[in-house]
Amino acid sequence: MTVSAAITVSDKTVEMPVKAGTIGPSVVDIAKLYAQTGMFTYDPGFTSTASCESKITYIDGDEGVLLYRGYPIEQLAEHGDFLETCYLLLYGELPTPAQKADFDYRVTRHTMVHEQMMRFFQGFRRDAHPMAVMVASVGALSAFYHDSTDISDPHQRMVASMRMIAKMPTLAAMAFKYSIGQPFVYPQNSLDYSSNFLRMCFAVPCEEYKPNPILARALDRIFTLHADHEQNASTSTVRLAGSSGANPFACVAAGIACLWGPAHGGANEAALHMLEEIGTVDRIPEYVARAKDKNDPFRLMGFGHRVYKNYDPRAKIMQKTTHEVLGELGIKDDPLLQVAMELERIALSDPYFVEKKLYPNIDFYSGITLKAMGFPTSMFTVLFALARTVGWIAQWSEMIEDPGQRIGRPRQLYTGEPQRDYVSITQR
Numbered sequence: 001m002t003v004s005a006a007i008t009v010s011d012k013t014v015e016m017p018v019k020a021g022t023i024g025p026s027v028v029d030i031a032k033l034y035a036q037t038g039m040f041t042y043d044p045g046f047t048s049t050a051s052c053e054s055k056i057t058y059i060d061g062d063e064g065v066l067l068y069r070g071y072p073i074e075q076l077a078e079h080g081d082f083l084e085t086c087y088l089l090l091y092g093e094l095p096t097p098a099q100k101a102d103f104d105y106r107v108t109r110h111t112m113v114h115e116q117m118m119r120f121f122q123g124f125r126r127d128a129h130p131m132a133v134m135v136a137s138v139g140a141l142s143a144f145y146h147d148s149t150d151i152s153d154p155h156q157r158m159v160a161s162m163r164m165i166a167k168m169p170t171l172a173a174m175a176f177k178y179s180i181g182q183p184f185v186y187p188q189n190s191l192d193y194s195s196n197f198l199r200m201c202f203a204v205p206c207e208e209y210k211p212n213p214i215l216a217r218a219l220d221r222i223f224t225l226h227a228d229h230e231q232n233a234s235t236s237t238v239r240l241a242g243s244s245g246a247n248p249f250a251c252v253a254a255g256i257a258c259l260w261g262p263a264h265g266g267a268n269e270a271a272l273h274m275l276e277e278i279g280t281v282d283r284i285p286e287y288v289a290r291a292k293d294k295n296d297p298f299r300l301m302g303f304g305h306r307v308y309k310n311y312d313p314r315a316k317i318m319q320k321t322t323h324e325v326l327g328e329l330g331i332k333d334d335p336l337l338q339v340a341m342e343l344e345r346i347a348l349s350d351p352y353f354v355e356k357k358l359y360p361n362i363d364f365y366s367g368i369t370l371k372a373m374g375f376p377t378s379m380f381t382v383l384f385a386l387a388r389t390v391g392w393i394a395q396w397s398e399m400i401e402d403p404g405q406r407i408g409r410p411r412q413l414y415t416g417e418p419q420r421d422y423v424s425i426t427q428r
């Protein structure tokens with residue numbers, strides 16, 4: 001049955017085809033709207049606009065559901081590991097034991113970066129924000145790996161993808177070490193992905209370092225939670241950059257830049273600063289009042305979401321992981337956790353947040369966990385970028401492999417000056 005949507009403009013009615021997906025909202029295909037009506041649609045925040053067709057991730061914001069290739073995030077976080085999720089997002093199916101072993105082997109053997117990247121890092125001030133270092137160093141990878149920048153070659157696309165997934169932890173750890181004046185630590189092939197990252201961050205040459213397996217497992221789960229999230233701002237940035245034919249390293253660097261913003265991935269850093277500023281439970285009402293005050297730009301960081309109008313399923317798993325990590329580290333009554341949990345309790349019973357369907361998102365609890373693990377606040381969004389790299393790469397690959405792919409080029413509603421003639425400066 002062909003379904004269509006009728007759009008009447010002035011005295012003319014045009015029919016636009018309606019396309020249905022596997023699950024979730026159908027779409028009205030408006031590609032021919034301008035040709036048939038001379039009008040554009042207008043949706044600046046893309047609240048009602050699908051930018052693409054995708055098979056990778058599905059979110060039901062009303063029900064608080066997140067599926068990676070159809071598998072619920074709760075099951076993947078519970079039963080799998082991050083590299084298994086990477087394989088699933090990239091190839092569409094859970095790996096067999098042999099496929100998993102081969103994937104782990106290939107990622108592990110791409111973790112070193114070109115030795116001259118060390119000199120690249122030396123150009124930064126020690127107090128440079130690690131996200132600035134990540135934007136620059138990931139973009140710079142395209143200057144080192146010319147043999148994997150031809151996006152028309154499927155083999156080169158695969159090599160570039162593996163390199164980025166493998167090297168992000170190394171670059172992130174280097175950004176951290178550089179910021180604290182400690183020597184870089186090379187990856188260790190005998191360690192799993194997340195244990196390797198912990199060692200590159202926290203080992204020092206003066207003594208043996210053995211990653212805590214509980215913390216490594218928790219961090220691995222945190223990476224899984226952050227791996228992909230359909231067409232969020234940074235993924236849309238990567239897709240738009242990739243639509244021009246830019247190489248994947250440059251596209252991911254653009255995604256990192258977008259993720260940095262406090263409304264997006266930077267919210268985990270902002271949320272922890274907010275909890276520290278609130279400081280004690282008795283000061284929560286003052287901040288909740290500010291968040292509700294239209295004249296006050298303050299917002300509860302880590303709260304609210306464009307898509308989730310229910311509890312972010314990742315936040316629930318994140319909260320459980322927070323308790324697990326604090327328990328493993330013997331941290332009792334962490335003041336930040338006390339403030340966070342009381343703030344959540346108050347906000348979730350406040351009519352303002354209930355009516356606007358504002359719930360904690362993934363960034364609300366992640367900062368407490370990462371701080372407890374020993375990461376400085378400035379590294380929180382770097383870890384988000386590390387994990388999201390596989391999502392960006394999977395979405396970028398899906399776009400590049402789409403035979404109908406074209407450069408993304410939105411139009412606008414022009415409200416500037418009508419045409420007017422130049423006036424000589426002597427006449428002004």
Ligand code: SDX
Pocket residue numbers: 045228229231232233262263264265267291292298299300301302303304305306307356358361362363
């Ligand atoms: C991520 O898109 C993704 O999938 C992102 C992400 C991913 O995995 O990629 O999930 C990761 O970015 C999570 C979101 C992290 N950001 C924050 O926690 C920052 C705080 N949250 C907000 O700034 C806000 O909720 C957004 C940016 C997340 C969503 O913004 P929207 O969808 O544009 O919503 P909005 O700004 O239009 O807000 C709707 C209403 C407004 O009130 P009214 O104008 O309707 O009266 O809700 C209010 C807002 O003032 N509101 C908040 C609020 N968030 C929204 N009020 C107080 N505190 C908040 N946090």
